[in-house]
Amino acid sequence: MGQIQLKQVTKSFGDVQVIPPLDLTIKDGEFTVFVGPSGCGKSTLLRLIAGLEDITSGHIEIDGTDATDLVPAKRGLAMVFQSYALYPHMSVRKNIAFPLRMAKMDQSEIDRRVNAAAEVLNLADYIDRKPGQLSGGQRQRVAIGRAIVREPSAFLFDEPLSNLDAALRVGMRMEISELHKKLATTMVYVTHDQVEAMTMADKIVVLQAGVIEQVGSPLELYRAPRNTFVAGFIGSPKMNLITGEEATKHNAATIGIRPEHIDVVQSDGMWQGTVGVAEHLGSDTFFHIHNTGLAETLTVRAIGDISLTHGDTIHLNPRMDELHRFDAGGLRIA
Amino acid sequence: MATKASRSAARIMMAPAVILLLGWMLVPLIMTLWFSFRVYLPLRGGDQGWAGFDNYTRFVTSSAFWPSVQTTLIIVLGVLAITVIFGILIALLLDQPIWGQGVVRILVIAPFFVMPTVSALVWKNMFMDPVNGLFAHLWRFFGAEPVSWLSDASMGSIIMIVSWQWLPFATLILLTAVQSLDSEQLEAAEMDGAPFLKRFWFIVLPHLSRAITIVILIQTIFLLAIFAEIFVTTGGAFGTRTLSYLIFQRVLESQNVGLGSAGGVYAIILANIIAIFLMRIVGKNLD
Numbered sequence: 137m138g139q140i141q142l143k144q145v146t147k148s149f150g151d152v153q154v155i156p157p158l159d160l161t162i163k164d165g166e167f168t169v170f171v172g173p174s175g176c177g178k179s180t181l182l183r184l185i186a187g188l189e190d191i192t193s194g195h196i197e198i199d200g201t202d203a204t205d206l207v208p209a210k211r212g213l214a215m216v217f218q219s220y221a222l223y224p225h226m227s228v229r230k231n232i233a234f235p236l237r238m239a240k241m242d243q244s245e246i247d248r249r250v251n252a253a254a255e256v257l258n259l260a261d262y263i264d265r266k267p268g269q270l271s272g273g274q275r276q277r278v279a280i281g282r283a284i285v286r287e288p289s290a291f292l293f294d295e296p297l298s299n300l301d302a303a304l305r306v307g308m309r310m311e312i313s314e315l316h317k318k319l320a321t322t323m324v325y326v327t328h329d330q331v332e333a334m335t336m337a338d339k340i341v342v343l344q345a346g347v348i349e350q351v352g353s354p355l356e357l358y359r360a361p362r363n364t365f366v367a368g369f370i371g372s373p374k375m376n377l378i379t380g381e382e383a384t385k386h387n388a389a390t391i392g393i394r395p396e397h398i399d400v401v402q403s404d405g406m407w408q409g410t411v412g413v414a415e416h417l418g419s420d421t422f423f424h425i426h427n428t429g430l431a432e433t434l435t436v437r438a439i440g441d442i443s444l445t446h447g448d449t450i451h452l453n454p455r456m457d458e459l460h461r462f463d464a465g466g467l468r469i470a
Numbered sequence: 471m472a473t474k475a476s477r478s479a480a481r482i483m484m485a486p487a488v489i490l491l492l493g494w495m496l497v498p499l500i501m502t503l504w505f506s507f508r509v510y511l512p513l514r515g516g517d518q519g520w521a522g523f524d525n526y527t528r529f530v531t532s533s534a535f536w537p538s539v540q541t542t543l544i545i546v547l548g549v550l551a552i553t554v555i556f557g558i559l560i561a562l563l564l565d566q567p568i569w570g571q572g573v574v575r576i577l578v579i580a581p582f583f584v585m586p587t588v589s590a591l592v593w594k595n596m597f598m599d600p601v602n603g604l605f606a607h608l609w610r611f612f613g614a615e616p617v618s619w620l621s622d623a624s625m626g627s628i629i630m631i632v633s634w635q636w637l638p639f640a641t642l643i644l645l646t647a648v649q650s651l652d653s654e655q656l657e658a659a660e661m662d663g664a665p666f667l668k669r670f671w672f673i674v675l676p677h678l679s680r681a682i683t684i685v686i687l688i689q690t691i692f693l694l695a696i697f698a699e700i701f702v703t704t705g706g707a708f709g710t711r712t713l714s715y716l717i718f719q720r721v722l723e724s725q726n727v728g729l730g731s732a733g734g735v736y737a738i739i740l741a742n743i744i745a746i747f748l749m750r751i752v753g754k755n756l757d
């Protein structure tokens with residue numbers, strides 16, 4: 137079990153309200169990702185759930201019981217920190233066994249669980265080393281190991297991969313996803329990397345300044361962003377947001393079109409402009425286009441290698457059925 | 471200093487300092503050694519030739535020797551225990567966000583700036599005086615008989631005075647260590663179900679072990695040689711004669727430089743034995 141419910145939760149530091157009243161339900165077994173720009177309150181929200189920070193008002197329920205005033209240890213949640221927070225003077229084995237020792241578990245049961253965790257996470261080779269003698273990725277695994285031995289009802293991750301290099305990050309991303317499939321435990325995962333969010337999440341919560349902008353599955357957010365903020369935040373490269381005359385033509389204050397939904401044509405496109413930067417990746421080509429009369433720059437993703445370069449004129453055809461329309465308040469027009 | 475040339479240049483340039491320091495250290499050491507083998511009584515005929523190991527045997531066989539070693543060790547261990555334990559507690563308190571933190575910190579450090587002689591005199595006359603001292607008034611207020619601290623509880627009093635002087639040093643070093651502890655580690659331990667005392671025992675204390683080692687090593691060096699505090703309070707009476715005080719008495723009160731020097735050599739040996747022990751026990755924390 138691991139259902140977490142936030143009811144009208146607020147958080148203020150002194151006079152500054154970081155989280156205005158917020159409602160959120162995280163279902164049992166779900167992989168929920170909090171995304172949002174830096175400083176939007178993702179970590180704060182996670183720490184409120186963990187109990188490391190007192191909520192200013194509202195209620196937190198875990199598995200249907202009120203956990204608002206429960207101390208962190210009693211909530212049955214495990215957390216993996218961005219800095220790993222391993223205990224430097226203890227060996228890997230002792231680090232992983234620590235929560236079990238604190239729970240006064242039998243030594244034989246401790247050994248069994250630590251060995252099982254070491255197996256799952258491939259820690260066996262360095263189980264007797266100290267954290268200082270491990271690489272970043274290995275430390276991350278130990279931190280996850282320390283979380284899983286407790287068999288918590290939910291895992292909380294605060295940007296666990298942000299200290300790793302790109303290749304390792306991709307690997308660990310897979311491992312965490314696989315772990316989630318294997319354990320089927322609720323996971324709440326904070327990141328500002330929207331690729332992580334898209335690839336790992338069952339459900340994404342997009343936050344801005346402590347306010348939930350949209351909750352939904354990755355593809356729901358991709359296909360039907362509720363407002364311009366979500367539209368600009370989810371998807372890579374970012375959606376092109378166009379205001380002005382072109383938008384009025386479509387009865388909207390703002391229209392949005394994703395770079396992958398604009399086709400490059402030889403001539404007679406609906407739009408045209410000059411290529412600023414062309415990024416040739418082989419499989420795709422990203423064009424940053426100026427002088428379209430629509431927006432400062434327009435980003436276009438074309439499949440394959442198209443040999444247009446800086447200064448060339450480019451003709452474009454947006455796919456009209458993929459157009460997103462937003463009203464003056466930035467909200468989506470259905 | 472990577473190349474051969476730069477290494478030898480560095481050696482040449484460091485040489486004067488090294489030679490000066492070596493001389494500074496070696497001259498008194500050699501003089502002490504020299505005098506310890508002489509019969510040297512400044513007021514009774516001066517240097518009267520070789521003594522062999524006479525001074526050494528006389529110093530150890532004197533009835534005052536072993537008690538003085540014991541006294542020295544008790545004072546050192548007592549002060550270390552008090553300063554380390556209270557140092558940790560005060561450091562943990564000072565780390566909490568409190569109103570007027572800056573002022574409180576300076577107040578805590580203040581005793582370190584008071585000269586040993588002065589602080590011992592202040593304690594002797596203002597606190598521990600059996601007639602006019604603050605403690606005497608306090609005792610009388612509660613209807614108790616004032617204690618003559620420096621004669622009836624002489625060792626405790628001296629340990630108290632010296633601890634008061636060294637507590638700021640311990641606190642300061644331990645405070646910087648406490649502040650360098652990663653708060654996420656404590657939060658992780660909290661989530662792992664460790665209550666306050668267990669967090670202290672399993673996370674904070676191991677983190678402080680280095681700082682505690684440094685405090686113990688440095689303080690031991692200075693505490694083995696405390697003198698002023700004893701000189702101005704008990705004058706070595708009431709069982710407070712430490713090894714260094716005994717040496718002082720042999721040289722200046724008995725006017726026997728040879729005997730005192732032999733005592734000095736014993737003090738060096740004692741200090742080295744303790745240093746080796748300390749290094750063995752706690753030095754491994756410093757790797």
Ligand SMILES: Nc1ncnc2c1ncn2[C@@H]1O[C@H](COP(=O)(O)OP(=O)(O)OP(=O)(O)O)[C@@H](O)[C@H]1O
Nearest residue numbers: 149154172173174175176177178179180181327328
């Ligand atoms: N202890 C604190 N005291 C005062 N303000 C705080 C405190 N902790 C966080 N804040 C503020 O709360 C806001 C949200 O912080 P939070 O750490 O949750 O952001 P975040 O979304 O995790 O950002 P990032 O992606 O950079 O980690 C920030 O504006 C921050 O300045």
Ligand SMILES: [Mg+2]
Nearest residue numbers: 178179180295
């Ligand atoms: Mg954060």
